[in-house]
Amino acid sequence: MAMATGGRSWAVLRDLGILLVFLAVVGVLMALSPQAFAKPANLINVVKQASINGVLAVGMMLVIISGGIDLSIGSIVALAGVIAASLAHPGEHSLALAVAAPVAAGAVVGALNGASVAYGGIPPFIVTLASMTIVRGLALIAAHGMPVFNVTKAFEALAGGFVANTVPYLVIYFAVVTAVGAFVLGKTVFGRRIYAVGGNEVAAAVSGIDVHAVKIGVYTISGALAGFAGLVLASRTISGNPTSGQAYEMDAIAAVIIGGVSMSGGVGKWYGTVIGALFIAVIGNGLDILNVSSYYQLIIKGLIIYFAVLFDIKGKRRG
Amino acid sequence: MYPSRRSEIPERRRERVDGVLLEMRGICKSFGGVPVLTDVGLEIRRGEVHALVGENGAGKSTLVKILMGIHPADAGEILVEGRPVAFRNPREAIHGGIAMIHQELSPVLDMEVAENVFLGRELRARRWAWLSVVDRRRMRRECQALLDSLSIPIDPAATMRSLSVAEMQLVEIAKAISHSPKVVVMDEPTSAITEREVEILFAQIAALRARGVSVVYISHKMAEIFRISDRITVLRDGALAGGGEARSLDQDALIRMMVGREIKELFPKEPVEPGEEVLSVKGLSWGRRVREVGFSLRRGEILGIAGLVGAGRSETVEALFGVRRASAGQVRVGGVPRRIRSPRDAIARGIALITEDRKLQGLNLKGTVEQNISLVALGKLFRDGVIRRRTERAVADEYMRRLRIKAFSRSALVASLSGGNQQKVVLAKWLLAEPEIIILDEPTRGIDVGAKRDIYLLMGELVRQGKAIVLVSSEIPELMGLSDRILVMAGGRITGELQRPEFSQERIMRFASQVHGG
Numbered sequence: 088m089a090m091a092t093g094g095r096s097w098a099v100l101r102d103l104g105i106l107l108v109f110l111a112v113v114g115v116l117m118a119l120s121p122q123a124f125a126k127p128a129n130l131i132n133v134v135k136q137a138s139i140n141g142v143l144a145v146g147m148m149l150v151i152i153s154g155g156i157d158l159s160i161g162s163i164v165a166l167a168g169v170i171a172a173s174l175a176h177p178g179e180h181s182l183a184l185a186v187a188a189p190v191a192a193g194a195v196v197g198a199l200n201g202a203s204v205a206y207g208g209i210p211p212f213i214v215t216l217a218s219m220t221i222v223r224g225l226a227l228i229a230a231h232g233m234p235v236f237n238v239t240k241a242f243e244a245l246a247g248g249f250v251a252n253t254v255p256y257l258v259i260y261f262a263v264v265t266a267v268g269a270f271v272l273g274k275t276v277f278g279r280r281i282y283a284v285g286g287n288e289v290a291a292a293v294s295g296i297d298v299h300a301v302k303i304g305v306y307t308i309s310g311a312l313a314g315f316a317g318l319v320l321a322s323r324t325i326s327g328n329p330t331s332g333q334a335y336e337m338d339a340i341a342a343v344i345i346g347g348v349s350m351s352g353g354v355g356k357w358y359g360t361v362i363g364a365l366f367i368a369v370i371g372n373g374l375d376i377l378n379v380s381s382y383y384q385l386i387i388k389g390l391i392i393y394f395a396v397l398f399d400i401k402g403k404r405r406g
Numbered sequence: 407m408y409p410s411r412r413s414e415i416p417e418r419r420r421e422r423v424d425g426v427l428l429e430m431r432g433i434c435k436s437f438g439g440v441p442v443l444t445d446v447g448l449e450i451r452r453g454e455v456h457a458l459v460g461e462n463g464a465g466k467s468t469l470v471k472i473l474m475g476i477h478p479a480d481a482g483e484i485l486v487e488g489r490p491v492a493f494r495n496p497r498e499a500i501h502g503g504i505a506m507i508h509q510e511l512s513p514v515l516d517m518e519v520a521e522n523v524f525l526g527r528e529l530r531a532r533r534w535a536w537l538s539v540v541d542r543r544r545m546r547r548e549c550q551a552l553l554d555s556l557s558i559p560i561d562p563a564a565t566m567r568s569l570s571v572a573e574m575q576l577v578e579i580a581k582a583i584s585h586s587p588k589v590v591v592m593d594e595p596t597s598a599i600t601e602r603e604v605e606i607l608f609a610q611i612a613a614l615r616a617r618g619v620s621v622v623y624i625s626h627k628m629a630e631i632f633r634i635s636d637r638i639t640v641l642r643d644g645a646l647a648g649g650g651e652a653r654s655l656d657q658d659a660l661i662r663m664m665v666g667r668e669i670k671e672l673f674p675k676e677p678v679e680p681g682e683e684v685l686s687v688k689g690l691s692w693g694r695r696v697r698e699v700g701f702s703l704r705r706g707e708i709l710g711i712a713g714l715v716g717a718g719r720s721e722t723v724e725a726l727f728g729v730r731r732a733s734a735g736q737v738r739v740g741g742v743p744r745r746i747r748s749p750r751d752a753i754a755r756g757i758a759l760i761t762e763d764r765k766l767q768g769l770n771l772k773g774t775v776e777q778n779i780s781l782v783a784l785g786k787l788f789r790d791g792v793i794r795r796r797t798e799r800a801v802a803d804e805y806m807r808r809l810r811i812k813a814f815s816r817s818a819l820v821a822s823l824s825g826g827n828q829q830k831v832v833l834a835k836w837l838l839a840e841p842e843i844i845i846l847d848e849p850t851r852g853i854d855v856g857a858k859r860d861i862y863l864l865m866g867e868l869v870r871q872g873k874a875i876v877l878v879s880s881e882i883p884e885l886m887g888l889s890d891r892i893l894v895m896a897g898g899r900i901t902g903e904l905q906r907p908e909f910s911q912e913r914i915m916r917f918a919s920q921v922h923g924g
Contacts, residue, residue, distance in 0.1 A: 276784045276791045283781055286770035293729055293767050294782045294835070295753040353772035 105347060105359065105395060109366050116373035123376045131254065137368035138261035139323075141361065142316045143335055144342035145268035146309030148360045151343055152272070153305045154285035154352030155211035159200060160313035160339060162222035163193045164332030167317025169226050172235035172327025175242035182241050189321075190314040196222055197310015201303030219336070226329040235327035246322035260319060261364075264312065269357035281305060285352030341388070342367055345395040366391065426488075427452040427620050428473075428504070428589050433482035435468055442468050443644045446482075450589060453618040455611060457631045457652070460641035460664055461854035463812070463824040466624050469641070470591045474499045474506050486588070497526070503588035507578050507595055513566040520549035520562040523581045552584050556610055571763075572599040572715045579610060590614060591622040596630060597852040600714045600880045601915065608634055626854055627881075628657045642666055665856050672855070673887025674862055678869045680890070681705030683741065685757075685843050685874065690735030692725040697898040699735075703843065708865065708875045710889030712882065712914050718898035719878045720762050723845045727752045727759040739843070753782065758841035760832055762848045762878075768832040769820050776802035776816040778831050783838040805834040810860055826857025833864065844868060845876040850884065862888060882911050896920045 117125040124130075143160050150157045167189035174185040196218060203214045248256045272278040283291040284301045292298045316335075321327045344350065345366055346359025367388065374384045428450040435443040443465045450456050458466050472479045475493030484491050486502055493499040496506070513522050521528075524545050531541040549562035558576045566574060575595065582590050592611075596604050611621050611634055625631055631638065632652060639649040640663040648663040649655075685703040690696060695718045703709050713719045725732040728746040737744055739755045746752045752759070761767035769778055779802045780787065787797060802816045809830040813823055820831055829849065836844065846865070850858045865875055865888060879885050885892055886909045894902040894917035902917030 274793050276788050276793060279777065279781070279784055279793060282773060282777070283770050286772035287766075289767050290770055291781075293727075293749050293759065293761055295748075295750045296781075297750060349772075353770065 104398060105345060105366075106362055108395075109362050109369070112366070112373075113369060116369065116377075120373070120376050124373055129372070129376075131258065133368050133372045134261065134365065135255045135257045136372055137364045138255075138257040139316050139320055140335070140338045140342055140367060141261045141364035142264045142312050142319070143339040144346075144360050144364045145264050145357070146305075146312035147336070147339040148343045148346070148348055148355060148357065149268070149272065149281060149305040150211070150309045151340075151348050151350065152285045152352060152355045153281045153302060154288065155204060155302065155305065156215065156340070156350075157197075157200065157306060157309045158212065158215040158336050159196060159218040159222055160309060160316075161332040161335035161337075162219045162226065163196050163310055163313035164317040164320060164335055165329050166196075166222050166226040166229065167193050167314040168321035168324075168331055169230040169235055169327035169329050171242070171318045171321040172238055173229070175238040175321075177237070177239045182239070185242055186245070186318060189318040190311050193314020193317065194307050194311035197307040197313070198303055200310065201306030204306065205299035205302040223329075230327060230329040232329065234329070236325070238321070238325055242322055243325055244322075246319045257319065257323070260315075264315075265357065265361055272357050277301070277304065282353055285354075287353070338367060341392050344392060347395075347399050363395075425452045426450070427486070429485040430469070430473060431483050431485070433469065433472060433484075434480045435465075435472060435477060436480060441644055443472075443479075446641065446644070446646055448622075448639055450620045450622060451637075452588075452620060453615050454636040455615055455621045455623055455634050457623045457625065457635035457638045458641070459625065459631060459638060459660065460647070461826070461856050463643075463827075464641040464647075464664070464854075465644040466641055467593060468644075470506065470593060470622065470624065473504060473591065500585050500587070504591065505582040505585045505587035505589070506591040506593065507575075507582050508593055513574055513577065515567040516565060518546075518563050518565050519553075519560060519569070519577055520545040522566055522577060523549050523552065523562075523584060525581075549580075552580055556580055556583065557606065570715055572603050575599050576603065576606065579607065583610065583614070587619065589620045589622060591624070593624045594626070594852050595623075596625065596627060601882075602714060602919075604630070626852070626858075628660065629883075631660070632657065640664055661855055664854070672859065672862075673884070674859070674866055675888055676866055676870070678706040680707045681872060684739065686738040686741075687726060688736045690722065690725055690737070691733050692721055692730050693733060695721040695898050696725055696732075699895075699898075699900055701893055701900070701903075703874045703876060705872045705874050706869045707890050708869055708877055708888055710885040710892040711876065711878045711895060712880075712885050712892055713895035713918050715880070717895040717918065719895050720847055721898070722895070723759060723847055723876060723878055724761075727757060727845065729759070729761075753839060753841075756840075756842035757845065758782075758836035758839060758843070759845045760829075760836055760847060760849055762851070764825075764828055764832050769828060771819070771821040773820060774817045775806065775811065775813050775820055775823070775831055778820050779805055779816075779834045779838060782835050783840075786839065801838060805838060809834050809837075809864065824854075824857075826853035826860075829853050830857065830860070833861065837868075841873070843874050843876070845878070847878045848880065849877070850879070850881070882914055885914070886911070894918050 146160065147157055170192055171185050171189040174180050174188055200215055200218055203209050204211045207214070246257055250256065250259060272281065280291065280296050280301050283294070283296060284298050288298055317332065320331060342363035343360050344363070346355070346361070346363035348355030348359060370388055370391065371384060374387065426449055430446070430448040433443050433446045434441070446465065446469060448458070448469065458469070460466050468477065471477045473484060475495045475498055491502055493502055514525065529541045529545045529548065531539045546562045553560055553562060558580055560569065560573055560577060566577070569577065579595065595607055599607070614621055623635060635652045637650065638652050638655060638660065640647045640660065642664060647666070681704055683702050683704050688700045690699040699722050701709065711719050711722070721730060724730045726737065726746070728748045728751050731747060737746055739757070744755050746755065765771060770781070776798060780798050787801065788794065799816065806813065806816060811830045811834065812827050820828055823831065849861055869875060877885065877889060890906055892904045892909065892914065893900050894904070894914055896918055901920040904913060
């Protein structure tokens, strides 16, 4: 039993490790900038800044735990934004269509990704690299290479609104998506199968799991969430920009990795991903407030990714 | 260079009178606060075959890993030819004259045989040596010479991936021998190979011994241990439990030392009256590896399938289970014709397959004991798709108790369990799905006597409950001990069927080595 508690406490410590570092960074920033960073309004702002990446990261997390990767989400964000804005011109369509269509488009792209990975047997990196390129092209064609402007007030309010005049809708979306993602991953049979497929695909198949369905499922969810993120981004920027969302997939991957999800699949917890997404936002926000040049911010972000994974690997070796 | 060096005693005089080549003394090791080895000693004489035995988890593998520099010891010393050594990694151990054949093979699958044999010490082209250009042709040539000298019929240019497990094992042995070591450590070298290859291996061991090379031989197979070893050391629960000259020991004494209790009979076979037919297979084929296999299986029956490696036994059961898509054949389950195109179909018909390779096909090594146990039955346990942890925990606890799975807790990673306990986890996950027909493919490979017996007892219990079992095994005593009937396969076909009174090792081997015209 000694090992059980020893092993467990190590695992918990490893899970907590990134949280502790995160809290330490937040504490330092609060101490350095009590007037600006530590203000409640700014802290809410941080969560808001994390929200779009956070939504994408939840989808990315599912894909990576299943043993795959999804590079196409940044392009889906752009395509979804263009579709959303095009359907949100005043007096043309209902708001429901402007909301549903981009999410559905994202889900379709995701399902195609998943089907190619599952049935085509093509490595996920390559499938989604191809669809990333294709979907970017589709977005540019759909928007004729120009941002789509002129959207309704109601559409604008999707991302711009507040609950009780304090909590932005964006934060609520992030929270809801995270909660659903956590439930699916932690509490459902589907979630357990995602871990099983990522942990040992052959064993999962022999155990009677429909590996293809699981893969198509995670890519579809990732695509739909990217579609939703594109919708929200279009609302926030009051336009559908076909060049938006570039490298968003990399930020999502970074959040997932910082949160301790293994790139080889089968391992990872939802709360790690939330911390990862918040961490990236905190660094951006805090360093902005401290007037650190965005060039240096990139270096700091890179170092955080590097060390998060380094400590994770070292920790695993010990445990 | 230094005076102290020059005053070293010459090589020859350092050897002790009793011919001790390698000595490990007072070795202690614990992982995460749990002692795995306490004050263990091992003494290997020049040119002897020294068997290291014990149940899984007794610490044999840890001991040899310390020797190889894979783990550092917490305390104790290692002497090679009387000189203290401390290898920090396997490379240093190999340079120090100690080679090891690991239980888990680690070939680079996409490289060819010769490249694997020379991995890490690639031969360089003489002309281009300064550029470190690999001389593939010379590697192949020398590899061929090596394999020829060991009479191993494998093409050095074949990729590892194209070889069977047994052939990979032989390559691994050739690789170890090619280092011209003083000591070769073999960790369960026969766990994946059949009789014929075992003979090749034993011939190699005899040749090594004749050259004065010592062999540390880790195995669970009693017959082998007594056949080839000069001396035996027994470990139990991380401590020395006995040992001595092989001649002065017998199987019962050895088992007693290993398990610390008496095991009455290894194969507890109880007669069960067979019931109605639950499975009938006709003309089952899968490419050229499985050809028109047919058999029937009744409730309460254990049907053994014997054969050499490559006879098509695993392929047959995998085709039956839908892991491989059968190219022809009819399957009737409970008298009803069924098409089985995937493991899901098979599971839905109440069939379970405990696969041959638990790490590749049986377990999610990144998951916990509990997650692995519940995996197959998840859909059945939680019909609404939502997992209730309390139910899952209760089920895991129940099966851990029933199968006597030794783990620190149900949330321990399966990767941390011993082979026997891992195999029990695989069994648990299938039993939880409550199958009627249970196919076991090499269920006791590489696991210790105690765990083996637990599995045999469980099989007895299952057939008493009216389940039917198909047992594929390369261990003929196991098949003869447990089966009601034995089918023998060769070249993808069934070449013979024996009823229990007709069982004999010779008959089985004769059918197994039967050659077909095609």
